[in-house]
Amino acid sequence: MPTALDDAPAVKAAGAPGPQGVRRKRRRVALPYLLLLPAILLELLVHLIPMVAGLVMSFFKLTQFSIRDFSSAPAAGLDNYKFVLDFNAAAGKSLLGSFWISILYTVLSVGFCWLFGTSAAVLMQKDFRGRGLLRTLFLVPYALPMYAAVITWSFMFQKDTGLVNDLLGTDSFWLIGDNSFWSLVVVSVWRNWPFAFLIVMAGLQNVPGELYEAAAIDGASWWRQFRAITQPMLRPVNQVLLLVLFLWTFNDFNTPYVLFGASAPKEASLISIHIYQSSFVTWNFGLGSAMSVLLLLFLLIVSTVYLGLTARRRNAVV
Amino acid sequence: MRIGKIAPALVLALAAAATTACGGGDTSSSAPKELVYWASNQGTSLDNDKAVLQPELDKFEKASGIKVKLEVVPWTDLLNRILAATTSGKGPDVLNIGNTWSASLQATGAFLPFDDAALEKVGGKSRFLGPSLAATGASGQPPVGVPLYGQAYGLYYNKKLFAEAGITKPPATWEELVEDGKKLTKPDKGQWGLSLQAGQVTENSHHAAILGAQQGAQFFTAEGKPQLASDPSVAAVQQFVDLMQKDKIVNPANAEYADTAKSLKDLSDGKAAMFMNQASAGSFKNIGMDMANLGVAPIPLPATAPPNGRKVTSFVAGINMSVFKNTKNPDAALDFVKFMVSAPEQALLNKTYGSLPTVQDAYSDAAFQTEDVKVFQNVLANSAEPMPQVPQESQFETLIGTAMKGMFADVAAGKPVDGAKIRDQLNQADQQISAGS
Numbered sequence: 001m002p003t004a005l006d007d008a009p010a011v012k013a014a015g016a017p018g019p020q021g022v023r024r025k026r027r028r029v030a031l032p033y034l035l036l037l038p039a040i041l042l043e044l045l046v047h048l049i050p051m052v053a054g055l056v057m058s059f060f061k062l063t064q065f066s067i068r069d070f071s072s073a074p075a076a077g078l079d080n081y082k083f084v085l086d087f088n089a090a091a092g093k094s095l096l097g098s099f100w101i102s103i104l105y106t107v108l109s110v111g112f113c114w115l116f117g118t119s120a121a122v123l124m125q126k127d128f129r130g131r132g133l134l135r136t137l138f139l140v141p142y143a144l145p146m147y148a149a150v151i152t153w154s155f156m157f158q159k160d161t162g163l164v165n166d167l168l169g170t171d172s173f174w175l176i177g178d179n180s181f182w183s184l185v186v187v188s189v190w191r192n193w194p195f196a197f198l199i200v201m202a203g204l205q206n207v208p209g210e211l212y213e214a215a216a217i218d219g220a221s222w223w224r225q226f227r228a229i230t231q232p233m234l235r236p237v238n239q240v241l242l243l244v245l246f247l248w249t250f251n252d253f254n255t256p257y258v259l260f261g262a263s264a265p266k267e268a269s270l271i272s273i274h275i276y277q278s279s280f281v282t283w284n285f286g287l288g289s290a291m292s293v294l295l296l297l298f299l300l301i302v303s304t305v306y307l308g309l310t311a312r313r314r315n316a317v318v
Numbered sequence: 319m320r321i322g323k324i325a326p327a328l329v330l331a332l333a334a335a336a337t338t339a340c341g342g343g344d345t346s347s348s349a350p351k352e353l354v355y356w357a358s359n360q361g362t363s364l365d366n367d368k369a370v371l372q373p374e375l376d377k378f379e380k381a382s383g384i385k386v387k388l389e390v391v392p393w394t395d396l397l398n399r400i401l402a403a404t405t406s407g408k409g410p411d412v413l414n415i416g417n418t419w420s421a422s423l424q425a426t427g428a429f430l431p432f433d434d435a436a437l438e439k440v441g442g443k444s445r446f447l448g449p450s451l452a453a454t455g456a457s458g459q460p461p462v463g464v465p466l467y468g469q470a471y472g473l474y475y476n477k478k479l480f481a482e483a484g485i486t487k488p489p490a491t492w493e494e495l496v497e498d499g500k501k502l503t504k505p506d507k508g509q510w511g512l513s514l515q516a517g518q519v520t521e522n523s524h525h526a527a528i529l530g531a532q533q534g535a536q537f538f539t540a541e542g543k544p545q546l547a548s549d550p551s552v553a554a555v556q557q558f559v560d561l562m563q564k565d566k567i568v569n570p571a572n573a574e575y576a577d578t579a580k581s582l583k584d585l586s587d588g589k590a591a592m593f594m595n596q597a598s599a600g601s602f603k604n605i606g607m608d609m610a611n612l613g614v615a616p617i618p619l620p621a622t623a624p625p626n627g628r629k630v631t632s633f634v635a636g637i638n639m640s641v642f643k644n645t646k647n648p649d650a651a652l653d654f655v656k657f658m659v660s661a662p663e664q665a666l667l668n669k670t671y672g673s674l675p676t677v678q679d680a681y682s683d684a685a686f687q688t689e690d691v692k693v694f695q696n697v698l699a700n701s702a703e704p705m706p707q708v709p710q711e712s713q714f715e716t717l718i719g720t721a722m723k724g725m726f727a728d729v730a731a732g733k734p735v736d737g738a739k740i741r742d743q744l745n746q747a748d749q750q751i752s753a754g755s
Contacts, residue, residue, distance in 0.1 A: 064709065065425050067405050083753055090746035091753060159571050176517065176573055176727035261576060262394065263519050263720045265727055280398055282713045283422075284753060 051296075058289035067285065080290035091278075095291060097266070098274040101181065102250055105270060109188040110245045114238070116189065117196025121204055122230065142194035150258035153187045157259075175260060180268040188255050192248070196241060203237030204230070239310045246306075247299060271295060351650045352385045354410040356399065358637055360467065360671045362604050364390045370670050378657045384650045386412075397712065403642070404428040411645040412654055415463060417453040417638045418705040418715065424455045424462045425709035430641040430648065431460035440464055440656040441677070450676045453634040453704040463638035464659055467667070468674035469596040470698040471528065471617055471632035478611045479509070479591040488592075488615035492557070495592070495618045499567030502591040511567030513581040513590035516726035517574050519719030522558075525594070526718050527633050527705055529554035532619060534626030537718075542708045544751040546718060547744035550624065555722060555740050563729045573723075573730035579605075585612075596635050597694045600672035614690050616697050632702040636676065674698060710751050717747035 058080055060066075066073035086092040120138055124131060141149060156163040157174035164174055174183045207230060215225045253272040256264045262281060264273045275295065279288025355375070361367045367390040375386040389410070391399055397419065403409025404426045415423060423429060430436065432454070437443045443451070450468050454461030473495075475488050483502050489495040499511025515521040530537060535550035545551075562568040569590070575581060582598065584590035586607040594617055602612055617631040639658060641651045657663060664680035667673075674694055675681055686695070705711055721743040725735045 064401075064404075064422060064712075067401070068407070068426050068428050090749040094746075159574055173574060173727070173730060176723075177731040263716070263723060266724055277716075280401065281716045282750060283401070287753060 054289045054292055057286055058293045060286050062284075062286040062289070064283045067283075073286070076286055080286045081294070084287060084291055084294070091287070094266075094269075095271070095274060098269050098271045101267070101269060102271040105181070105185060105188070105252075106246060106249045108185050109192065109249045110242060112185075112189040113193040113196045113245055114242065116193040117198075117241075118200050118234075120193075120197045121200035122226065124201065125204060138197055139194050141191050142198070146191070146254055147258055149191065150187060150255055153183070153190075154259050157183050176265050178267050180260065180265040184256055184259060184268045184270075187259060188249065188252065191255065192245065196245065199237060199241045200234060203234045207233045243303065243306060247303070250299065251295075351383070351647050352387060353412055353645075353647060353650055353654055354387045354389070355654070356396075356410045356413040357388060357390045358396055358414040358416070359390055359392050360637070360673070362601065364392065370667070374658075374663060374667070378654060382650075382653055382657070384647075384653065386654060401426075407644050409642045409644065411647060411651045412639065412641055414466065414637050415640050417450070417463075417465065417634065417636045419712050420454050420462055420638060421456045421707040422709050422712040423640070424459065428643055429462040430643050430645070430651075431462060432464060433460040436460075436652060437464070439652045440659055445659075445677045445679060447676050447678065447698065449634045449698055449702050449704070450636055453636065453707070454638055456707045456709070461638075463640035464655060465636055465676035466639040466658060467637040467671060468676045468698055469635035469637075470674070470694045470702050471524070471594055471596055471635065472614045472694055472697060473592055473594050473617050474585060474598070474602075475592045475613050475615070476585055476588060476590075476611055477613045478608075479588055480613075483591075488613060489618050490615075491621040492618045493621045496561070496565045496567060499561075499565060499592065503567050505569075508589055510569045510584075510590050512561060512592045512594075513575075513584040514561065514568050514572045514594075514726075515575045515578060515581050516562065516568070516572045517576040517723055518578075519723055520715055521578075521719070522722035522726075523715040523719035524633060524635070524705075525558050526551070526555055526722060528617060528630055529558055531628045531630035531633075531703055533557075533624050534628065537714060538706050538708045538710070542710070544710065544714070544748045546714070546747050546751075547741050550626070551744055552737055552740050553624070555718075555725070555744070556735075556737055559722065559725050559729060559735050559740070562726060563735060570730040573726040582607075597672050597674065597691075599690060600670070614693050616693065616701065628703065629701055630703050632697045634698065634702045634704045636673070713751045714747075717750055718744070721747060 057070075059076055059078075060070075060073040061076040061079070062070070062073045083089070084091055084095050087096050124135060154175065155161075159165060159171070159173050159175075162174065165171060172179055174180065211229045211233075212225055215229060220228065251272055252270060253276065256268055256270050256273050257276075260268060263277070264270070271291075275288050275291045278291060279285050357367060357371055359367055361370055368388065371388055371390075375388055379385050393416075396414075396416070400409070400413065400415065400419075400423065403413075404423075407428075409428075432440075434443065446465055447468060450465035451461070454463050454465060473488060479502055480486075480488075480498075483498070485498050485501065489498050495512070502509065502511040527537070530551050533550035533554045535548055535554055537546055537551065538544055562570060562572065569584075572581075578595065578598070578601070581590070581593050581595070582601055582605055585593045586602060586605050599609070599612075603609060619629060619631065620627065623629075639655050641648065641655065645651050658667075659677055661675075661677060661679040664675040664677050665683040665685065668675045668680070669683065669685040674691070675683075675686065680686070681695075685691070706714060708714075725740065725743070728735050
C-alpha cells in the first residue's frame, strides 16, 4: 500500500501519463498475476478441480456400473452421507471406528514426533564432538525413500523371522491384531520426527544468544531457561509444525498401506485406508467421496479453530 | 501482452503432457499397427514374465506385422490399474484379467463383448474348456474375454512326512485331513499338518467359496442379492477357521502369511505336511523342493454331504484375455488373442507357467499327460464351479476375505471366533455389498 501511494504523486508530478507510462503501470499491475498464473493453473488442475469433482461425486451413486460414464450415474442426494453417518449400521460403525483410531494415532504420533524433535534440537544446540555426524544420522529416516524404509520395518515386524521379536525376546504378532496399531505408531514417529527436529532446529537459530547469557547471569537454571526463553521463542514455529504434522498424520495413507498392504488389520485401519477400501476395493466411489468430504470438513474445522486459537493467543501476548 | 502468448502455450503443453502420458495403441493407419498388452504376473517375477512372453510377442510380430508393447502388471496393482483404465478410457488394447472378476468388469461396459462372431475369430467357442469358458462373464451375456491360462486348486502334500507318520495315502475327506493333520503336527519340532495363507484376502475368499459350495451355500440369490450370512456360509467359514482354532493343525503364525511363497517354502522345508493351492509345480521346483516328495490330490470333501452340499473341490481359477472396447485396432487385438490361444502357444505358455491349457487341442502335448497335471485337469473338468458370476464378485472376495483375515488374527491372538461372531461379520459384508449395488 505505501508504495502505491508513494507512486501516485510521482506519476502526477510528471504531468499526464504518456502511453509508455500507462504501459509500464499496466505491466506492473499484471506482473504479479502473470507470475502467479502457472501456480494458479496447477493448483486448479491438481487440487481444486479434483476436490470439486469429489464433492459432486459424493451426491451420486457412483459404482462400477456407472464409473465409465459419470453422467449416467444415478443421483443419490444425501443417501451416501446418511449411509456413512448411520453409526448403527456396518458402514457407519466401521467409519467411526477408523475415525477414533486415526485420532489416537495422530495424537500419539504428533506428540512423540514433537517431543523427540524438540529434545534432539535443544541437545544439538551445544557444540560438541561428533555433532555433525549425529545430526546427519538423525535425518536419515527422513531422507530414505518412504517405500524402502517402511517395507524394511514390515520385515522387522514379522513374527517368526523379524528382528523385533528377536531383540525383545518376545513371540508376538506385530503386523496383525492389537499390536499392529503400535507398529504403525512406531514407524510413523520414526519417519516424521526428523522433520520436527529440522524445523525446531531452524527455529532455535533465531533465538538471540544474549537472552540466555542474561538469564545465566541472573542464575536461571537450564530448565528455567528452556521454559522462559526457548519455548516462548519457538511458539510461532511450533504452531506451524504441529498443524502440518497433524494434517499429514491424520491423512497418512502411505505408512499403513506399505506396512500392511491393501487390507490393513482392523486395529490399524486409519480413515484414509478405510476410504481407499470403500472407493477402490469395494468400488463404491460415491460413498468414498462422501467420506472424503466429511474428512475434509473435519480437518477444515480443526484447522480453523486451531488457527483462531493460536492467533488470539498471539494477539493476547502482543 | 505476454500473458496472451504464455497462456495458450501453457495450455497446449499441459494438453500434450496429458495425452502423451496415456497409453493406448498407435492410431495412425499408415504406421505399422501397434498394440499395448498388460500381462498379469504369472511367473516367478515380472522379469521372468517378460523373458517368457517377449519371444512369443516377437514371433507374433514376425508373422503378422503387428508390434505388441508388453507391460507386466503385478497382481496387487492389476485390478486398480484396470479400473483406472476403465474410468479414463485410456488403457491397453489387450489385457489379462483374473477370471473371477469377469462379471464385475463386465458391468463397467468397458470391454469388447466376445459374441459368437468374435469367438469365431479366435478359433471358435467349441475349442475352449467348458468350465473355463463359464468363468468369462455372467451367464446369458456375451463373455468379456476368453480363457488364457486354466487353474484349479489341489491339495499338495509332502510324501516324506506322510511316510514318516505312517500315512499311506492323501486324505479324501475333511475328517481324514484333520485326523492326518493331527498326526503330522509336532509344534515342538516346528512341524504342522497344514499351511494356510491365512493373511491373504483373495485366498481366504477362494476357500470360503469352495467350502461354502461343499456346505451348500449360495452367496447370492438368483436376483444377485448378497446372502453371505446364511447358515451354510457360516459353517464353511467356521470349518476353515477351526483348522487353526479347534483342530490346531495350522501354525498360528500363518495368520500373518500374506503371500504364497511362505507356504510353498513350509511344505518344501518339511515345516508343513499339506498345502491347498492352485497348480504350482513350477514354483516348487524354483524353491528347490525335492519333487519326488511332492504329491497332489483333490481338496477333500465332507465324509457325509450336508443337505444341498455340492461336490466342489475347486473354483474355476485362471486368467482370461480381454480386449478394451476403446481399442483403435480391434482386428489386430483379436488377431493377437487368437495367437495367444492357439494350440502351440497354449502348450508352450501353460507348460512354462505350470498352469493348464484352456483349449482342448493343446492337451495332446506330453507335458500335460503327467499324473499331477491330470489331477488338476480332472478337478477343473469335473469338480470345479466358477466363483459367483455376479457384478459384485470383487466386493464379495474382498469383504469375506478381509473378514476371514481378521478372524485368523483373532484366533492367533487367542480370541475365540464363534458362529455368532462369524455371522455378524458376514452380515456386515452383506450390508456393504448392498450399498454398492
